[in-house]
Amino acid sequence: MGNQAKVKVRNLTKKFGDLTVLDHVSFDIERGEFVCIVGPTGCGKTTFLNLLVKLLEPTEGNIFIDGEEADPKKHNLSFVFQEPSAFPWLTVEQNIRFGQETKKRPRQEIDQTTEYILEMLGLKDFRNKYPHELSASTEQRIVIGRSFAMKPDLLLMDEPYGQMDLKLRYYLEDEVIRLQQAAKSTVIFITHNIEEAVYLADRCLILSQKPTTVKEEVQINMPHPRNVASKEFIQLREYITEQIRWW
Amino acid sequence: MARMKKWMDLLLPVLSVFLLLTLWILLHVRKPDIMPAPLDVLQKLWEITLHPISKATLPIHILVSLGRVLGAFALASVLGVTFGVLLGWYETFHHIAWPVFEIIRPIPPIAWIPLIILWCGIGETSKVVIVFIGAIVPIVLNTVAGIRQVNPMLLKAARSMGANDMAIMREAVLPDSLPSIVAGMKTALSTGWMCVLAAEMVVARQGVGFLIIRGMDSGDSALILAGMVVIGVVSALITVALNYLEVRLCPWKVTQK
Numbered sequence: 001m002g003n004q005a006k007v008k009v010r011n012l013t014k015k016f017g018d019l020t021v022l023d024h025v026s027f028d029i030e031r032g033e034f035v036c037i038v039g040p041t042g043c044g045k046t047t048f049l050n051l052l053v054k055l056l057e058p059t060e061g062n063i064f065i066d067g068e069e070a071d072p073k074k075h076n077l078s079f080v081f082q083e084p085s086a087f088p089w090l091t092v093e094q095n096i097r098f099g100q101e102t103k104k105r106p107r108q109e110i111d112q113t114t115e116y117i118l119e120m121l122g123l124k125d126f127r128n129k130y131p132h133e134l135s136a137s138t139e140q141r142i143v144i145g146r147s148f149a150m151k152p153d154l155l156l157m158d159e160p161y162g163q164m165d166l167k168l169r170y171y172l173e174d175e176v177i178r179l180q181q182a183a184k185s186t187v188i189f190i191t192h193n194i195e196e197a198v199y200l201a202d203r204c205l206i207l208s209q210k211p212t213t214v215k216e217e218v219q220i221n222m223p224h225p226r227n228v229a230s231k232e233f234i235q236l237r238e239y240i241t242e243q244i245r246w247w
Numbered sequence: 248m249a250r251m252k253k254w255m256d257l258l259l260p261v262l263s264v265f266l267l268l269t270l271w272i273l274l275h276v277r278k279p280d281i282m283p284a285p286l287d288v289l290q291k292l293w294e295i296t297l298h299p300i301s302k303a304t305l306p307i308h309i310l311v312s313l314g315r316v317l318g319a320f321a322l323a324s325v326l327g328v329t330f331g332v333l334l335g336w337y338e339t340f341h342h343i344a345w346p347v348f349e350i351i352r353p354i355p356p357i358a359w360i361p362l363i364i365l366w367c368g369i370g371e372t373s374k375v376v377i378v379f380i381g382a383i384v385p386i387v388l389n390t391v392a393g394i395r396q397v398n399p400m401l402l403k404a405a406r407s408m409g410a411n412d413m414a415i416m417r418e419a420v421l422p423d424s425l426p427s428i429v430a431g432m433k434t435a436l437s438t439g440w441m442c443v444l445a446a447e448m449v450v451a452r453q454g455v456g457f458l459i460i461r462g463m464d465s466g467d468s469a470l471i472l473a474g475m476v477v478i479g480v481v482s483a484l485i486t487v488a489l490n491y492l493e494v495r496l497c498p499w500k501v502t503q504k
Contacts, residue, residue, distance in 0.1 A: 053407045072409045079407035085400040089422040089499045098418070099408040130499040143404075150408065 004067055006031040006186045007154060011061035014047055021047045023211035024061065034180055034187045036197035039207030039215075040244055045190045046082075048212070049156050052188070053077050065154060076103065078152035080160040084139045086131040086146070093118065093127040095142050099150040117145040120179065137164045141172070148179045155180075157189045161196070173199055177224050194244070198237045199226050206243045216243055283469040288476060291469040300461060303453050309481060312447065312454040315371070316439045319378035323435060327383040328428060331390025336420065348387065356381035356442045360449050374446040374454075381442035382435035389431025393424025426500040433489045440482055455481070 005028035012025040021044040029035050039045055050056040052063055053072055063070040070077070078099060086095050096117050100110045118124045121141050131139045140160060147155055157176075161169045177200060180187050191197050197204050201220050208215040218240060226233055274282045283291075296305045303311065333340045334348070359380050360373075367373040397420050405419040447456025455477050462470030493500075 055403055055406060072407055073411060075409075077407060077409070079404065081400060081403065083400050085404040087401060087404075087419070087422070089425070089497070102405075102408050102410050102414060102418070132499065156407075 005029060006033070006066065007070075007188075008064040008067075009052075009061070010064070012048075012051060012058055012063065013060035014044070014051060014056065015059045020211035022051070022058075023213050025212065025214055026061075027205060027214055027217070029186060029188065032184045032186055034177075034189065034200060034202045035205060036201035036203075037188060037190045037205045037207060038192065038194060038197045038240060038244060039212065040209055041192060043207045043209055044212040045207065046158055048207075049079070049158050049188070049190060052154075052156055053079055076150060076153045078147035078150045078155050080140075080143050080147050080155070080157040082159045082162050084131070084136060084143065086139045086142045088131055091128050091130055092123050092134075092142050095131070096123075096145045096149050099146055103150065113149050113151070117149045121145045121175065137168050137172075140164065144172070144176065144179075148183055148185070151183055152185055155185050155187045157187065159191055160189075161191075161193075169196070174225060176200070181224075194237055194240050195228060198233060198240065199228060204240060206240060218243075281468055283472060287469045288472045291467075291473040292476065295458070295470070295473065300458065301452055305458075305477070308453055308455055308458055309477060312440075312443050312456065313481070315374045315446075315454070316378055316436070316443050319375045319443075320382050320432075320436055320439050322375075323379050323382035323386055323439070324432060327386030327431075327435070328390050330383075331387045331428070331431075332394060332416075332421075334387065335391040335394025335424075336416075352384055352388075356438070357445045360446060364450060369450045374443060374451065377446040378439045378442045382439040385434035385438060386428070386431045389427045389434070390424065393427030393431075394420060396427070397423045426497045429493050429496055433486075433493070436485055436489060437482065440478075440485060444478060 007029040009028075010026050012022055013020070014022040025048070037045055037048070047056065051058050052070060054070060065075045065077075068074070087098065090098060093114060096114050097110055100113060105113075118127055121144070123138075123141060123145060126134060126138065131142060134142075140163070144157075144160065147157075161172055164172070173196060176187075176189075179185075189197075189200060198220060204218040204220060205214050206216045206218065207213070218236070220236060222230075222232060268285060271282075271285055275284045292305065295308075298304070299307075330344075334344055335341070356377055360377055363373045363376050363380075367376055401419050401423055402415060405415050410418060443454065444456035444459075447454035448460050451457040451460075455474055458477075459471050459474035462468065462472075462474060
């Protein structure tokens with residue numbers, strides 16, 4: 001391994017009492033790669049993400065970022081959760097500044113990045129609004145903006161579009177690709193929507209039923225934006241769906 | 248239709264005050280010796296504003312009472328929020344301190360008056376301590392409730408962005424519980440205002456509570472009622488001020504209503 005992987009997961013195991021949720025999961029993620037994790041419902045995807053950002057401690061195994069053990073205080077991580085998590089007492093703009101300020105970035109850089117993100121996500125008109133004054137999907141855009149504004153080494157997204165309608169979902173999928181390519185971020189994106197995974201990912205990790213392991217990795221080399229109706233796309237989608245089936 | 252509603256919104260409050268005054272006047276007509284007329288009370292208010300009772304005019308009496316309340320309230324806010332945060336956030340501290348707090352909490356502040364006077368004498372300290380006891384309870388209760396209801400998602404979000412424990416407290420826990428803390432402070436200030444009057448009625452040489460007792464001692468029912476009117480008006484002004492403060496402190500909550 002001459003070229004160091006951005007993220008290395010080694011033998012990651014998590015047990016809650018007798019229940020083994022993750023069973024010796026190992027894989028690498030390259031710098032700037034967009035990886036989607038798919039798997040059957042209840043296979044421990046969220047547990048896996050919580051382990052990655054150290055909201056949970058693993059029973060066994062380790063996660064390395066740039067060769068060092070993952071630590072949100074040291075590494076620049078960012079998390080977009082399934083549930084809306086914009087800070088209700090901060091305006092849209094303050095929310096987007098939050099993570100950058102926690103990381104004590106220089107003032108000028110914060111100003112610039114914040115403007116860029118507000119523009120990119122079409123939030124300029126709402127900059128002084130509070131999250132509750134906006135729709136749930138706009139709130140999720142704030143959180144996505146807040147995460148990208150941190151220019152994270154690793155951005156974790158846990159079904160961020162789960163509660164959105166199709167049209168907005170498509171729009172934000174393109175947006176996330178645009179932001180990811182502009183910021184050259186490494187992204188781990190968890191979803192149960194296989195079409196979404198094939199649309200976004202450079203690589204797809206397919207998880208098995210509990211106790212969860214990585215069942216298979218699928219490389220996706222189509223250029224963006226991808227045509228969901230193309231033959232290759234449909235083949236991949238059907239293949240991955242077949243792999244997830246447990247019935 | 249909208250115009251009609253606007254008129255009703257203006258008219259109904261006026262009507263209800265008018266009703267109160269009518270009842271008052273009816274009482275006065277039936278028992279003029281113990282129920283003074285509204286005009287007599289107004290006249291008394293004017294009189295005590297110009298001529299001092301117990302070396303102080305009405306504004307001074309009001310300021311003396313307010314001073315006691317605000318002093319005790321400031322102390323209760325600082326200590327109450329600190330105590331509430333400790334109780335709400337640290338499980339061990341909660342186990343140790345909550346039972347004691349629960350035993351002392353239901354004792355009405357007024358029941359403390361005799362003991363406090365024995366301990367602190369009849370000077371300013373005893374009044375401030377009584378108001379403090381009344382004000383700290385709602386602040387502690389609301390702070391604990393606020394801290395315990397912090398949205399765990401927001402804690403996760405702050406933690407995943409690398410915030411340390413101090414930053415999480417400062418940037419997530421406290422702001423998320425602020426509306427509840429401010430609500431507790433509002434209750435505390437009204438409770439404090441009630442306590443100071445009770446304390447002043449037992450022992451004081453100045454203050455609005457003292458005016459009422461002076462009225463009772465001298466059989467001056469207009470003075471009693473004047474004192475009561477002042478209490479009502481000052482309370483209303485305090486509420487207005489607190490509502491304004493709430494808007495300034497928690498703008499995101501207020502626009503939500």
